[in-house]
Amino acid sequence: MKTSTAPRPTTSAFRVIRRRRNTRALVVTCSLTLAVGALFVLTMMVGSFQLTAGEVIASVLHLREDPSVDFVVQGLRLPTAASALAVGLALGAAGTIFQQLLRNPLASPDFVGINSGAGLAAITGIVLLQAGGLAVSGLALAGAVVAALLMYVLAWRDGVAGYRFILIGIGATLFFDGLIGYMLTRAQLSDARQAMHWLTGSVGQADAAELRLLLGAVVVLLPVALVLQRQLRALELGDDAARALGIRTELSRAGLLATAVVLTALAVAVAGPIVFVALIAGPIANRLLGPATGGIVPAALVGAALLLVADLVAVHLLPTPLPTGVVTGAVGAPYLLWLLATTNRQGAGG
Template identity: 80%
Template sequence: MTTTIPTDIPTVAATGTAASALRGTRRRRNVRSAAVTCALAVAVVALLVLTMMVGSFRIGAGEVVASVLHLRDNPSVDFVVRGLRLPTAASALTVGLALGASGTIFQQLLRNPLASPDFVGITSGAGLAAATGIVLLQGGGLVVSGMALGGALLAGLLMYLLAWRDGVTGYRFILIGIGASVFFDGLIGFVLSRAQLFEARQAMHWLTGSVGQASTAELRLLAGALLVLLPAAVLLQRPLRALELGDDAARTLGIRPDLSRAGLLGTAIVLVALAVSVAGPIAFVALVAGPIANRLLGPATGGILPAALVGSALLLTADLVAVHLLPTPLPTGVVTGAVGAPYLLWLLATANRQGVGG
């Protein structure tokens, strides 16, 4: 009698080995992602405390923590920490989270490292609305912030509608955004040319960007929005990864490309609009936060929460440098611009060498 040996045993063994290797790779990626996220969170908390320690009146780390958490009653320390330094530190923290998350969503969704809110017209739209409010309406505080928020949202909606043609592609969205940004910048120059000297200086200070100009109401609005939008962005990370593979692959995985893309873009636009309304158009943080986070994450690239934490760390560090390490205190946007411009040149040069720079 002839014994038949199943021919599919090697195939089954190979499939099991591949599945085991895949699970091991996924486990290592998850472990690295969790470790990097925790390390970044610790670094952000340390920078937050350091921001409230330094100044003309030095305060110890323990006193800062006790004052913020209301563990001790020390009127002089509480006045300096809660009244003077905490609003600026909280502004840098929340604005950095919003810029980092929105920047990496744009870059992954549009599949271009230059796809940042800085360059696709959204921050320029906010700047135009804010400059108009300052110069023509003599507004300030919540009026300017509200107009900046509305300007950013309208600019984002305009970009989406102009880029829509049986769907939104990254290349078309970026080109239209760059053109709109140039147009808005020209209108900003026109508005400033009609301003009085005091109004022009006030508008230019806002357009430079600084984390120290937010009111309590603006900070509460941004913090409340982050509590909703940041978890929503993290939940949308699965559709975002699917869209990176292309629309056909996303449909195969059960993702609706147009709806998911609209939700992701909407979330990113609202995040950056709120950040700009609080601190002005701080340049380059949204551009560099995602790539730095990806370098730290290694094979576990694309994490929205790590990119948001990198954005906070960058902005807290930039504020420390701008206020305490330079001969004259400067707006935070000056430091981020000085650091971000060389990075942009390097990014353009390397992209061109790799043949993806256009």
């Protein structure tokens, strides 16, 4: 009697499900890429001097020379649009790494002390050292790294548990915010005004050197995050399961945290601590992905789309132009309240 070599129904079903997940992830990623590209161009079209999409694309790609169009696009609007794009990509990727690594939807650089640590170092440089440009970027990066190391050491108890890290991060955030308030009271009026504008968050305040540094970091670190995504998915299952799969848990966790911290720190240095983008980009991407959740690239693209839209609203749709962080805060605060309420209802609120 011959033994059947046909694949088992469960194996066949698994392959179909995996194919559908991969197809959906590809479709969502491509759609988000097109949406971000359209928003990027739209950001440079609108304003007191209206431009067509063709004029913007031709100027950005240097396809033809038009001094007036080139001045508006390359000199005035492209730096702001590129800043919104890069900061959104960085915050979206960093936020979803934190949320998956700590297995908690509340895990975000906004709430675990990373933003506040970077902000404290940058504000100290602005107030005490009259620093600017790349010096502020360097200080923000150092502050974020120190804050991350401090919380990692404090949260370590034979491993890093999500809720413990988040609670320590919230305490560190309050402590750093208190120090920021003290620094502002010691500042001259002009320095305090500059510092407060920086703390509100705006994508139009970076200089060329800071922007190039962030763009370079995004180009390098997003592929690194993709390489580490397999380890990230394994760590979501818990340390014991990850070790059984051959993952070096602490080394992988340290690499992922370092990637997220550097992305966050440079984004904060370029645009200030823009809130809630890192918090909501990952959950929105997961809703779009359906069963194919956890994609770092889709979350980064959602972050870029959110920040480009927020900048359009802040500059062009409100009666008075406002910093971008005001719009993201106004949208993100209700989402946070909803998230806290639904998390608590589901019994996952700790």
